[in-house]
Amino acid sequence: MRRRTDALGALLADIDQQQRRRVQRVSSRSPRLGSAAISEIDGRQLVNFCSNDYLGLSQHPDVIAALRDAATEHGVGSGAAHLLGGHSSEHQKLECELAAFTGRERALLFSTGYMANLAAVCSFAGREEVVLQDRLxxxxxxxxxTLSGARLVRYQHADAAAALERIQTHKNACMLATDGVFSMDGDIAPLAELASACAAHELWLLVDDAHGLGVVGPEGRGSVAAVGLDSAQVPLLMGTLGKALGCFGAFIAGDENVIEVLLQRSRPYIYTTALPPALAAATRVALRRCQDEGWRRERLQTNIARLRSNALQAGIQLSPSNTAIQPLIVGDSGVALALGNHLAAAGFLVGVTRPPTVPTGSARLRITLSAMHDAAQIDALTAALADGLRTLRDNASIPAAP
Ligand SMILES: Cc1ncc(COP(=O)(O)O)c(C=O)c1O
Incomplete structure (x- = not known):
């Protein structure tokens, strides 16, 4: 046993040496703090620029009230898996509403987006087949x-021509999967081109729209709706409920038979407890507010434009993105950590994302915006960022821009 515990010590030392140690911090976001854009850590209030609660719906009073009321009605836990008595009327209604929202025949709820993606790939890809995926x-x-046993072949990021080349090379390719809005980069996949390549070669196209849903497209219907692709073009559409909708869980939407096969075959659906029904009830309200309160998306867009324009003026090079995810790639993990610490000291909570979450040499600040930020907070973040970059440059931690 001694040898095994020593090996753990060596593993953690290696993580530290690479500046890749992840830290769990206790933080609270609460309506009592007066804004969904504020987090409290160790008694200090910081402006939160790392949440995926893009519309601020997690603190919408109607959503909170729906959760409380439904828990009073249904209790807290669902008590069982969906197919063993855990599927309540609230789950059923939410599935119907998500199907209508995405313009699909049917939707199926999953406990998390992680599980929904495992289910989608494993149910439609087999051992002798190839699954094509964007590198990012x-x-x-x-x-x-990996879990499906199919061979994974990746193609160049957001490159439809590279994807097509892989499709033509791998005759046993059965599926192409892509993020709609990329989670670490904020850019959008070339969905129309990918859809026509998949249709021409009879591949399943799976789009993970975790960061597009609620944010882009008409009434926030997502990146697939934004380019008008239907279920024939995107047969497998995955969305999460814990990001712009401010709740928790996920779903896959598609044609009747596609969803029925998922229900029959997918282990992450069959062998787990159903979401709490109260959460489904709260999500139904969030979905309605997401559609009705278009001002939230408008404010988010205004905030995105403001941060990008501020950054341009300050000579800060954000990655090309028009979504709520606005990365600043600095390359080195130590530099990214130092910048994140500088921002925290200045009162801003920003995600520092390092390998292996992102490719080696592309550590970054993953700045996320919300409709709940105001102009002053965005201006202050830009000033603190410029200050941090200047300090690091003066200390020669990052090379000066050419
Ligand atoms: C693109 C993408 N897909 C899937 C997931 C997983 O979703 P969930 O947090 O619901 O498991 C996430 C978020 O973590 C994500 O960013």
Whole structure:
């Protein structure tokens, strides 16, 4: 046993040496703090620029009230898996509403987006087949391919021509999976081109729209709706409920038979407890507010434009993105950590994302915006960022821009 515990010590030392140690911090976001854009950590209030609660719906009073009322009605836990008595009327209604929202015949709820992606890939890809994926896809899509036993082949990021070349090379390719909005980069996949390549070669196209749903497209219907692709073009559409909708869980939407096969075959659906019904009830309200309160998306867009324009003026090079995810790639993990610490000291909570979550040499600040930020907070973040970059440059931690 001694040898095994020593090996753990060596493993952690190696993580530290690479500046890749992840830290769990206790933080609270609460309506009592007066804004969904504020987090409290160790008694200090920081402006939160790392949440995926893009519309602020997690703190919408109607959503909170729906959760409380439904828990009073249904209790807290669902008590069982969906197919063993855990599927309540609230789950059923939410599935119907998600199907209507995405313009699909049917939707199926999953406990998390991670599980939904495992389910989607494993149910439609087999051992002798090839699954094609964008290089920068979310880990859950990659893990789905591994679990399915299919061969995973990646193509150049957001490059439809490279995807087509792989499709033509791998005659046994059965599926292409891509993020709609990329989680670490904020850019959008070339969905129309990918859809026509998949249709021409009879591949399943799976789009993970975790970061597009609620944010882009008409009434926030997502990146697939934004380019008008139907279920024939995107047969497998995955969305999460814990990001722009401010709740928890996920779903896959598609044609009747596609969803029925998932229900019959997918282990992450069959062998787990159903979401709490109260959560489904709260999500139904969030979905309605997401559609009705278009001002939230408008404010988010205004905030995105403001941050990008501020950054341009300050000579800060954000990655090209028009979504709520606005990365600042600095390359080195130590530099990214130092910048994140500088921002925290200045009162801003920003995600520092390092390998292996992102490719080696592309550590970054993953800045996320919300409709709940105001102009002053965005201006202050830009000033603190510029200050941090200047300090690091003066200390020669990052090379000066050419
Ligand atoms: C692109 C993408 N897909 C899937 C997931 C997983 O969703 P969930 O957090 O519901 O498991 C995430 C978020 O973590 C994500 O960013």
């Amino acid at each position: 896809n979310h880990a859950s899509l990659i893990d789905g391919a």
